[in-house]
Amino acid sequence: MFTIDAHLDLAMNAMEWNRDLRLRVDEIRESEKGLTDLPDRSKGTVSFPALRKGNIGIVVATQIARFVKKGSTLPGWHSPEQAWAQTQGQLAWYREMERIGELKAITDIKSLEEVVSLWQSGVSTAQLPIGYIRSLEGADSLVTLDHLHHAYQDGLRAVGPAHYGPGRYAFGTDSSASLTEAGKALLYEMDGLGMILDVTHLCDKAFWDAMDIYQGPVWASHNNCRSLVDHNRQFSDEMIQALIDRGAVIGGALDAWMMVPGWQRGVSDPNEMNCSLHTLFQHMDHICQLAGNADHIGIGSDLDGAFGKEQSPYDLEDISDLGKLPEIFAGAGYTAADIQKIMHGNWLQFLRHALH
Template structure:
C-alpha cells in the first residue's frame, strides 16, 4: 500500500438482501447461546452484562455495524430489538439511506461530506426511545455532529482512534473527543494498525507503544472514565504482539509497563464500558 490511499467502497446493500443475512446471523448466535450450556449469554441490560462478568460467562451485546437491514418504517428495528439488538452503528463506511460513512482514506480529515439523512436522524431518535446504543464509529464528522445534537444518551464510538496521532479519515478529532467527554460517553480504542500508525499503513509489525499513545491521548482528551477497548479483530490487521483475543494479556502487560496502575487498568479494560452501558441499556 502506498503512502497515500483512498480505498474503493461497495454500494449500499438493499434492505431485502441485508435483512435475511442479519436474521441468519442472529439465528446462529441464538443457537450458540442455547447450545453453550450457560457459557454464552445474549445480554439486553447492563445488569446482565455485569452478572456474566462476575460468573465467568461470555456476555454478548448484539450490534449492527451499519443499519442497512432496518426498513424505513423501523419495523425491522422493533423485531431485532425483541431478538436482543442493543447497539447500532448507523452506517458502515459507505453512504446509505441513513447517512454518510467516512471512507478509508489516508491522509485525510473525517469531514468528508454531508451527515445524516432525515431517516438517519429519525433512527437516532428511535434508538434513544428503545435504549439502544448509537455507535458513531464509521460516521463522517458531519454525521457525528448530527448525532451529538439529537441524542439524549452518551456518545459512543465503539472502535475509533485519534486523528491528532494518525491522520486517517476514520479517526476522531480532538473537538469530537471533547464532545464525547462532555456527553459522558466513551471511545473504544481500535487495534487496526492503519488507524494507529502515524503513516496510516496496515502493518502487523506495529509497536504496541504506538497503540498506547492513542490510549494516552484519549485519556487526556476524554478523561480516564471515557476510554475502553474497541479491538476490531474482524477484518483488520492487528499488531502481531496482540494477534487475536488471546493476545490481550500481552497488551495488558504492556499497559502496566507503560505505567497504568490497577485502578486505571480496571476502568480501561471493562469498568468504563459498564458505566456507559448502565447509562444506556436501561431496559
C-alpha cells in the first residue's frame, strides 16, 4: 500500500552518520562493520531502496542542528550561526539527491499531486523519486526571523520549535518552560507564511502556549501516548484530544523506548521487552479510541533517528516492514478505508489543506 512517513532524519544520516542512502540497507550495514563511534552502527533500517520496496513514496525529511550553551550535556553547535550552516549543508545534500533523481521536493499542492500521481500510477517504484516535505526539527538554527523567511523561500514547510532540552525559541523534551518571547514571535511569523507547526518535542507548557497562539495547521509528526509509556516526551490524553480538536494528525513513532515502559537505552532488547509493530498499533489505536475514528493517526516512524535495529520493533528488519501494519490493523477490525487513511490518506488530506 502507498505509504507516507512523516518523520525521517535523512540528511542527518547522510551527513553526520556518513551513510550513502542510495545503497541497500544490508550494504550500509556491511560498510559500517567494526565501527563503534555510534550505538546504531551496522544496525540501520533506512535507505532509498528500502523506502521504494515498502512503497513509501512521500516522507517528511528533516534538517536538524541544535545550539547549546557552554557546559550543556546535550550535543550541539556553540552558536546559532554554526547551527544554521549545518542545516544548509543538509539542504545541499537534499538538493544533490534531487539533481540525481532520488528525491523530489514537495513545496505546494502541484508538486504534491505530481508525486502522488506518479506513485499511484501502477509503474514500478524501483526508479521513482521519493517525494519529500522539508521540516526543521528544533528552531535553534534560525539565527533571526529573516532566516525563517529565507528557509521558507528555499522550500521549508514545517517547523518544530524545540527538540531536547532548553532551546532559543522553546523548551523541549526533558525541560520545562513557557514559550519565550522569541518563540511567540516565531509562531506569529510562521503563521503569516502559512507554515505547518510541528508540536512534537514541545514541553507541556510550551505545547499549550503554542496551541493557544498558533492559528495555522498543526501536526505532531512523531509522538506516542503518555498513558501507555509515562514520559514527558509523550502526549497526555488531554494533549491528544486538543490536537484532535484542531484537526491534527499524529504520527506513530517506532523508537522502542517510546513504545514500551521501562526501556533502558543500550541495555533493553526488543525481543525481551516484547516490542513489536503491534506495540505501535496499541499507541495508534489508543488515539483512535479517544477520537472515535481513524482520522487523526499516521506513521511518523523516526527510524534511524540516532537508533537502529537495537531499539526498533523486533519484527522490523528495515523500513519496508511498515508494510506489515495494514494486516495488524485489519486483524483488529479496522476497515480497508480506515487502513488507507492510516497509511497515507490522513497525511494527504492534511497536506492538501496545509500547502498553498
